[in-house]
Amino acid sequence: MKILIVEDDKEIGKLLKLYLSKEGYEVIISETASSGLKKYYEENPDLILLDLMLPDFSGLKALKEIKKEKDIPIIIITAKGEEDDRIIGFKEGADDYVTKPFSFKELVLRVKSVLRRYGEREVIKFKDLEIHPKEYKIFKNGEEIKTSTLEFKIFMALYKNLGKALSRDEILDSIYGFYGEPVIDRSIDVHIVNLRKKLNDDSKNPKYIETIRGVGYRMVNDEN
Secondary structure, three states: OEEEEEOOOHHHHHHHHHHHHHOOOEEEEEOOHHHHHHHHHHHOOOEEEEOOOOOOOOHHHHHHHHHHHOOOOEEEEEOOOOHHHHHHHHHOOOOEEEEOOOOHHHHHHHHHHHHHHHHHOOOEEEOOEEEEOOOOEEEEOOEEEOOOHHHHHHHHHHHHOOOOOEEHHHHHHHHHHHHOOOOOOOHHHHHHHHHHHHHOOOOOOOOOEEEEOOOEEEEOOOOO
8 A cells, every 4th residue: 555645854754654664555755745746646645644834835735635636545744733723634634633743653553544444435335336436446236337537537526526516627626636637628528428328327317417507517416
């Protein structure tokens, strides 16, 4: 498994890498939020250890960007230990919050605990679909729906905003974030058409993806 450490304190980063490598994890280190985001998109880590006070911009901004794109486990490691800071961190999607100074052995245990929790919820049930986020796979009635990586990401962007209409720009931003390749927003329409065909979803009476005229697309929520 791969862990990305975003930490500007070189000594802490070095020790974290030492302890985590001993447990068999592949470790990547970035010392700024921007380089951390770039490494996230390039390396696709399984977990991120994220400092909040970084030299270029706040780790919270990076946290929002990553969680918007993918539900990946993130543990905050920071000197900001006030209750309000912790509350904000959890509200923005942090899975754990560790204040400095901390026990490196304890942090390794927290990493294992968070990864275990995520492992237990690897499969998402949605209507008659079974979604495997880590494998980028969708099954319908036990049969795999063959999607491209981009189609899967579009599907997940809509699923994560279940019942909410997203514009094409919002879908693209969710997929690519700060470091994505430029894509024409209308290409989203083509991928939606392909997804509907593969899911056997009728655009006039959609079960999964609904077109919202003048806005974009929405994942159908039967509870609404």
